[in-house]
Amino acid sequence: MKKEMQRPLLQEERPRSNGKKAGSGTPLSTALNLAASSMGTGLLTLPHAFACCGPALCILLLGVLAVTTDVTLILLIRLGRHLGVSTFGSLMQRLFGKNGSGCFQLMLISVLFLALTAMQRVVLDLLPIFMEAMCGFSHVSPLGLSMIVNVFVLAACFSGSYHALRFTSGAALLCLLPFMVALGQDALADRSEKPPPRPAAEAASMQGFLMASPILASALAGGHFSVMEMAAELKPEHRESIYGVIHVVFLGVLPVCYVLVSLAGISLFGADTPEDILVEFQGNSIMELARGVLSFTNALRMPLILMPLHSLVCDTMVLFTSRDVKASGSNGGSSPLLNLWRNIAGMPILLFGAACLAQWLSTLSSILGLLGGTCGVLGCFCIPGAMYLWVWRAERRSISSNYAVLAAFAILVGFAVVVSCCLSWIW
Secondary structure (H helix, E strand, O other): OOHHHOOOOOOOOOOOOOOOOOOOEOHHHHHHHHHHHHOOHHHHOHHHHHHHHOHHHHHHHHHHHHHHHHHHHHHHHHHHHHHOOOOHHHHHHHHHHHHHHHHHHHHHHHHHHHHHHHHHHHHHHHHHHHHHHHHOOOOOOHHHHHHHHHHHHHHHHOOOOOHHHHHHHHHHHHOOHHHHHHHHHHHHOOOOOOOOOOOHHHOOOHHHHHHHHHHHHHHHOOOOOOHHHHHHHEOHHHOOHHHHHHHHHHHHHHHHHHHHHHHHHHHHHHHHOOOOHHHHOOOOHHHHHHHHHHHHHHHHHHHHHHHHHHHHHHHHHHHHHOOOOOOOOOOOOOOHHHHHHHHHHHHHHHHHHHHHHHHHOOOOOHHHHHHHHHHHHHHHHHHHHHHHHHHHHHOOOOOOHHHHHHHHHHHHHHHHHHHHHHHHHHO
16 A cells, blocks of 8 residues: 555646546536535525524634535545546545445445435425426326436436536526525515514524534535546646636635525524525515426436446445456446446436435435435545545655645544534434
């Protein structure tokens, strides 16, 4: 292991090919994909989190988590380029070996599958209502409609390139505009005829703080599982731009959008801000449109979850079925079953399996959501920090300690959010 790590960590390497298209990505397409990976229906719950935590404290907490997200994404890119790998699963296998990598990959697979299931649940809930209201269809089968949507999601995934998803990612972000614009208009409108809402300070509590931290962390996480592949697809002249893209998206665009939407929601409802802010806009045609559009938003974001999920499952199958797994972890194994899964059956099974699970779980319980958020925090904050420290320990003389300090900081923040989750369950 140490012999493999005698190069400086900052040394740039050409990532090994993993069968995906390389050299087609641009900073814009990468930024759109990263933003769409994180920004979604979680935006609807942030005003409630801000009200329960307190706006000032929640903005501070959002800043800390945004910096942590930015740091961990940078760590993943630097480690991947140093070790010559371009997937999260391959990186874990290279550093932690077969058993450790298998445990980590199974955890990340569960996180991504639950995230995909949650998106399917939103489509099942909102799309039939939207079709009935806009098109006059009645007695629409939610599962049947979801299956039709999944066919188009599957077609997008078989493009095999994140750069090719820039159009669906951009469309996913545009789908959020009706909700954000209507919310801003209502917040700025003259409400002198209506009684003012109760001050948000009346709802702020320690329990609200404990509840807010995992929600905010989940709203920022999501790009970790695919950022290495996005970086590997960048054109050679744009390779170094990935760091600036990450800074702009996670230190600028996402925090600003989250703060504006949350403050607008609080100005409208104060201490009584609901968990799903859309339920309070009865009779508002724009918000009615937003309810339906959000179902399309989730459909457009599904490829950004399904593609890294499929890659992780393939890496895990190689890990446990091949006796001589290559260091990259992405090209090993050549059994017919594995090739069938990788090239034909894997994505459809994962996608339609998540749809069936979402149909069976009529609503995702709060415990399931918190469990997924907790595993997500471990996978997005703690594991990247631990991987960097693992390499830093082997190359302490040739690696700056600054990133090691930041890696330790990310681990501490991740564990703090986990503790916050656990306390919110029993508070």
